[in-house]
């Protein structure tokens with residue numbers, strides 16, 4: 178009797194493997210009716226793809242690559258560089274994939290993910306409730322907050338209250354934009370000027386078209402560090418911490434899981450800190 182059972186199991190296994198082979202090609206093929214125990218053994222994890230990719234073997238990353246130090250084009254080499262670029266290059270490597278960055282305007286970056294133009298968004302994107310309705314987010318990978326960036330020559334702005342009556346530049350659809358709207362709702366009557374990209378918002382301060390910008394802190398710190406004659410950073414406790422996440426299509430939970438796992442490993446083994454220190458060391 179025991180022998181018979183063993184034989185049956187082996188038979189089921191063979192049949193199962195054969196079926197699994199077919200089912201890979203055509204997902205609609207009905208699973209063979211097997212006992213739960215046999216079923217477990219006939220679904221070899223390695224054969225089932227754990228997630229979808231736009232291009233086989235490649236992790237395609239959408240990013241608005243005009244946001245130093247997170248993502249920008251190196252003037253000398255013409256190559257994409259930055260914290261997010263290093264992070265995703267390492268994530269892809271650990272998933273056994275090539276990495277490809279697709280430079281995408283911020284406006285439309287989420288629809289682009291939904292339309293499967295890329296597998297993920299990594300673009301210093303803050304995890305928000307609204308966005309989380311449209312995409313899945315990885316575990317947070319970076320803490321940030323909004324700050325005011327103003328002209329180094331202007332001493333009048335030293336907190337959010339001083340923005341009343343001033344023109345304030347933001348990148349449209351960013352958390353800086355949302356924070357500016359919130360300030361107006363709180364009664365600080367500022368005038369929001371929206372730009373498609375952050376570089377234009379910064380330029381507006383330089384040209385005197387805007388008195389200030391509301392943007393992510395590390396982007397502001399870098400601008401002021403590079404050009405202290407032009408820019409000055411003003412912090413205000415009004416702005417709350419926010420967290421960047423990698424956005425994944427809602428149909429691609431397998432990829433989300435794989436990315437979270439790799440992120441955790443990178444945090445544990447010091448690789449995350451290494452990348453962090455490279456960009457934010459001092």
Ligand code: ARG
Nearest residue numbers: 241244300301302303351352
């Ligand atoms: N963290 C902000 C947000 O999510 C701004 C991100 C802008 N990123 C960029 N690459 N331009 O809204």
